[in-house]
Amino acid sequence: MNEVASGGWLRVVGLGPGSEALITPEVSAALAEATDVVGYVPYVERVAPRPGLVRHGSDNREEIRRAEAALQLAAAGHRVVVVSSGDPGVFAMAAALFEALEAGEPAWRALDIQVLPGISAMLAASARLGAPLGHDFCCINLSDNLKPRALIERRLRLAAEADFAMAFYNPRSKARPEGFERALGVLREACGPERLIMFARAVATPEETLRVTTLGEATPAMADMRTLVLVGSSQTRQIPCNTVGVPWVYTPRSALGSDA
């Protein structure tokens, strides 16, 4: 194919963590105009069926093939929405889309493509817990599907040395459950057993659970693949009065000491 058909476009969108109330109007508008929705089955199922809309659900770990399929549809003149949970740019479909764009048909580069941001799991979990990311922080994917475990552990040590608050995606896989146990060990060694750790599972869904504890008390079983894990910096504090049943947790804005 040397050209793209007119009228086609591609939007890579974030559906937020689960609740309809967290989907931006921009994303809702794109979905209302789409002819095709493409994504991982459970995310595609979050988009209601309607006449004129084809929903293409695919398996996990199919990101590049899914991105290619979406680009092909848009090049053929379809109005295509690629859906991710949370934000599409944070460990989701946007990077896969651009990998496929760069490696694929030159004609695809003429396509009308936009990425539409969403509420990431990290921001939703932080909001439910208070403001644990209220100061400098980092965000690390703990899955070793696409990077060596040694690199993950090196990043954990450097993040602790920088005294970042931390947000972790994909803490625990069925295939390799020992990875998260090792990550907890690295963090305990680098940050001490009193450091706060938070487990936010299925945030903004009916199955939401929240837990606030310390690295000393944390166990690998507290996380699964639907859990976003947050670790505080040395300054992160708790106030025992959150109405959702766990303490409020926040990281103060200042790193100048208590008098600042």
Next chain:
Amino acid sequence: MNEVASGGWLRVVGLGPGSEALITPEVSAALAEATDVVGYVPYVERVAPRPGLVRHGSDNREEIRRAEAALQLAAAGHRVVVVSSGDPGVFAMAAALFEALEAGEPAWRALDIQVLPGISAMLAASARLGAPLGHDFCCINLSDNLKPRALIERRLRLAAEADFAMAFYNPRSKARPEGFERALGVLREACGPERLIMFARAVATPEETLRVTTLGEATPAMADMRTLVLVGSSQTRQIPCNTVGVPWVYTPRSALGSDA
């Protein structure tokens, strides 16, 4: 005051980076029920006036007094929305609110408080540019109002060593413009002159400008206080075909090498 009046509540919300289309329905619903909106003047002005709504605009750097005023109003039975730009938990009002809650009247701890997330400037800027935060990243406030400059520079060096992509808030203040020049120097030394850097100013507003360049070509004047700055990791790449007039920039998901 020993008790809080019934019917009051407090929501700390994110209005997103600028466009109405990026405000979540959850935040719009809270604003529709509010009796009082509290925040920095330009953010309060983004909420349309209506009968029954009092808008309390205050100056920048008034965060703690503003948070106290909001807690007092909610304790008196008002329905109070504290507004931030972007997400309230990322260098915005949520941390200030919990600082004021912890230090303030014990009765305030009985208040109905929720933080409602928003599209952060970091996620909106990344979406416009492609997927520069598609792999592990960190987020640093470059302002030295609330932390020593030595700590900022130490975090920049450690972030470079961890090979994080980076998002920077408040890159350049009028009072101390030399700080960003020094930050660029640290990054150039740690990451080399070819590393990609992106300047996203006033994203999702009519004044939006985007620029993609390298650390070697970057100058301090490319950023002001409305600019979100992104620096790629060693793996971040560009594709010369973004329809918004700059290249697409993305960080591949894999850190296993090109065959992974």
